[in-house]
Amino acid sequence: MRETKLVLSIRNCTGVDPALVSKSPGRINIIGEHTDYNEGFVLPTAIDKAVYVALGKRNDTEIHLFAEDFNESFQVDLKDVSPTDNGWPNYILGVVNQLKDRGYKISGFNLYIDGDIPVGAGLSSSAAVECATGFGLNELFDLNIDRVSIAKIGQLAEPHLCRG
Secondary structure (H helix, E strand, O other): OHHHHHHHHHHHHHOOOOOEEEEEEEEEEOOOOOOHHHOOOOOEEEEEEEEEEEEEEOOOOEEEEEEOOOOEEEEEEHHHOOOOOOOOHHHHHHHHHHHHHOOOOOOOEEEEEEEOOOOOOOOOHHHHHHHHHHHHHHHHOOOOOOHHHHHHHHHHHHHHHHOO
């Protein structure tokens, strides 16, 4: 149901259907809150709340983002990816930056994001955004990145780009 809503929403926003919809669940940490990105021990488990991203390729080098939760859009050229004062795009741009740093070739894309993980509730909504984005871009651009590497890209994206 949410996937159908995303398809309709991105079609209304960009004028074209997305090529794919990617989903990543939120999580709770039974032990080890905020230690995962500091190389500590954790015991996480997925929850029934998730982030969904609908993606489609563009014929240029522009990245067009739209966040349903904030009713806000953001655009940047692929060559100009850098941290922004507008917080939410940084999680997506952090993944893009990590892909570029590893030599993966991507072009411009549209990305529409929605979900039902409460932002700031300690349910790893940022990690879900990064994983859904990484998985979606991997599929969209046929990058052939394994899932463990996608998770590591998401893990590295947050401290390097999102927090300066």
